[in-house]
Amino acid sequence: MRKKLVLVASLICSILVIITILSSAQAQKVTSTKDVCQWTVRKGDTLWKIAAANRGNTEIRKYIYQIQELNNIGSTIYPGQTLLLPPGK
Template sequence: MRPVPSPVPKRPDPPLRLTRRGKIVLVTVVTALALGVLWLGTHAAVTASSGPASPARSGLPYVTVQRGDTLWKIADAVSEGDDPAPFVRQIMNLNGLSDSLIQPGTRLYLPSGMPG
């Protein structure tokens, strides 16, 4: 009868080791991916807020926000002496704003009957 050879114990694989260059490449790739995701998120938010007019808003008067403008100033200018508070709420609802912060360059649609 032949002797059965005993199995050679298998050594565990050594842990992954990165060279200095490998670490630099890994950090660069991860940073580039993170910046790309941030840029895409910002770009999507800007595009959503200043995208094309929906059919429900086409034909409505609008103003383009200038530096220093606030919703209150815009509503006050178009309220013709009336209380601007209801106009602020109407402008926010019409433009889908969750708060009163507005950015220069943004097109704000005004309710019908308000001058642009």
């Protein structure tokens, strides 16, 4: 009985540690709204073109990935769509 109790307590502690790690990692992904800017997609725009115009010194593929993560999108964008852009560094 005691072994079972220790096992359950260990399992609960492990789960709490994992949840804490995952929630802190998720919180770090969020960008402050004061740091982002908006971009309205125009006909002919691509993520590559938008990234090239706004990325600063950030590597372009990394910046495209950041745009996709910030907007919860894949690689397809549409004219009239508003995108949030992370700050270029």
